[in-house]
Amino acid sequence: MQNLKNLIKQAEKNKVAIGHFNVSDSMALKAIFESAQELSSKGGPASGWKVPVIIGTSEGEADFLERNLASAMVQRLRADNKFPIFLNSDHAHSLEEVKKAVAAGYDAIIFDGSKLPFEENIKQTKKAVEYIRSKSKTILVEGELGYIGGSSQILRSMPAGIAIKPEDLTKPEDAVRFVKETGVDLLAPAVGNVHGMIGVGQNPRLDIARIKAIREAAGVPLVLHGGSGISDKDFTAAINAGISIIHINTEIRLVWKNALEKSLLQNRDEIAPYKILKPSFEGVKSVVKSRLQLFNKLI
Numbered sequence: 001m002q003n004l005k006n007l008i009k010q011a012e013k014n015k016v017a018i019g020h021f022n023v024s025d026s027m028a029l030k031a032i033f034e035s036a037q038e039l040s041s042k043g044g045p046a047s048g049w050k051v052p053v054i055i056g057t058s059e060g061e062a063d064f065l066e067r068n069l070a071s072a073m074v075q076r077l078r079a080d081n082k083f084p085i086f087l088n089s090d091h092a093h094s095l096e097e098v099k100k101a102v103a104a105g106y107d108a109i110i111f112d113g114s115k116l117p118f119e120e121n122i123k124q125t126k127k128a129v130e131y132i133r134s135k136s137k138t139i140l141v142e143g144e145l146g147y148i149g150g151s152s153q154i155l156r157s158m159p160a161g162i163a164i165k166p167e168d169l170t171k172p173e174d175a176v177r178f179v180k181e182t183g184v185d186l187l188a189p190a191v192g193n194v195h196g197m198i199g200v201g202q203n204p205r206l207d208i209a210r211i212k213a214i215r216e217a218a219g220v221p222l223v224l225h226g227g228s229g230i231s232d233k234d235f236t237a238a239i240n241a242g243i244s245i246i247h248i249n250t251e252i253r254l255v256w257k258n259a260l261e262k263s264l265l266q267n268r269d270e271i272a273p274y275k276i277l278k279p280s281f282e283g284v285k286s287v288v289k290s291r292l293q294l295f296n297k298l299i
C-alpha cells in the first residue's frame with residue numbers, strides 16, 4: 001500500500017483532496033472509516049484509487065481517547081483492510097506533545113506555532129522537524145503560518161486576532177522562507193479560513209488566487225484547516241488551486257451532539273450506550289461521506 005506522502009502527491013495530481021476528520025472516540029473513528037471504505041468500493045476518479053482518509057486528534061481529543069489506543073486502532077484498520085487510513089496529531093503546540101505523538105506511532109504531526117511571531121514560529125517548528133526526523137524517516141510534518149483561531153466550536157462572532165484581512169493572510173514570500181528554513185513536508189496557510197463555524201454560512205470566503213500563489217512559491221502540498229462552514233464552491237476552487245488535505249471537525253461535532261440530544265429525549269428509558277449513540281454514529285458517517293464525495297470529486 002502507498003504511504004501518505006505518495007497519496008498526497010497522487011491526490012494533487014488528480015486534483016482531489018484527502019479528507020481529515022477529528023475524533024474523540026472509537027465510534028467516530030469507525031464512522032469515518034466506514035464512510036471512506038463504502039465510497040472506495042464505487043471507485044474513484046483514477047482506477048484503483050481508494051478514498052484515503054486522515055484521522056486527527058487534537059491535544060484534548062488525544063488526552064481523552066489515549067494516543068496509544070488511537071494509534072493501535074488506526075494501524076489495525078489499515079493493516080486488516082489494506083486501507084489507506086492514517087493518524088495525525090492535530091495542532092501540537094509544544095515539543096512535549098510532538099514527542100508523545102512520535103512515541104505513540106502517529107503517521108503525521110502538525111506543529112502549530114501560528115500564534116507565535118514569524119521568526120519564533122520558524123525557530124520552534126524547525127526544532128520539532130529536527131526531533132521528528134531524528135526519530136522517524138516516514139512521519140510527515142506540517143507547519144502552520146497565519147493564525148486562524150483555535151477552537152472547533154460554533155462561534156458567535158469572529159474571534160480576535162484571526163487573520164482575515166488581506167494584509168494579514170499568509171504571504172507567498174513568507175511561505176517560501178518558512179518551508180525552506182523549517183523543512184516541513186506540508187504547509188497550512190491562512191487564506192480566509194477560520195477554525196470553527198461562525199453561525200450558518202457566515203464563514204469568510206477563501207482567497208483562491210492566494211492559495212495558488214502560495215502553492216507555487218512554497219513547493220510543498222497545502223492543507224486547509226477550518227473546513228467547516230466553507231461553501232462547496234470554495235472547496236472545489238481551493239482544491240483546484242493547490243489544496244491537498246482538508247480538515248473538518250466542527251461539523252461532525254455538531255451532528256454528533258444534535259443526534260445524541262434527540263436520541264436521549266426520544267428514548268428516555270434506554271441505557272445501552274451503543275443504542276443511544278447509534279443516531280450520532282449515522283450522523284457522523286453521513287456528514288463525512290458527503291465531504292469525502294465532494295473532496296474526491298465523486299459527485
Ligand SMILES: [Zn+2]
Nearest residue numbers: 195225226247
Ligand atoms: Zn486545524
